[in-house]
Amino acid sequence: MKIHKNDQVLIISGKDKGRKSKVIEALPKEGKVIVENINLRKKYNRPKKSGDKGQIIELPIAFDASNTKVICPKCNKPTRIGYKIEGNKKFRLCKKCNTEI
């Protein structure tokens, strides 16, 4: 998958469209990503002790990686990713500035 953990991405569709954030987890098998503060769902945490109040927390849920674009750390623009292969190493390239990312 072209998107890796810790990449900065731009959300290009859905309710978070136009927002930028960081990939917390990439799930290549499913073609999905989990992005910080994006696609949040409320989750109810049950109280641990009786008398405690339950807590509602918001968790980012995985969504389709095709809804994001990687932001190149060099030119700072949302870009498509290309690949460069040297020997048995594979590098990701920014298609805008041609820098390895």
Ligand SMILES: [Zn+2]
């Ligand atoms: Zn670039």
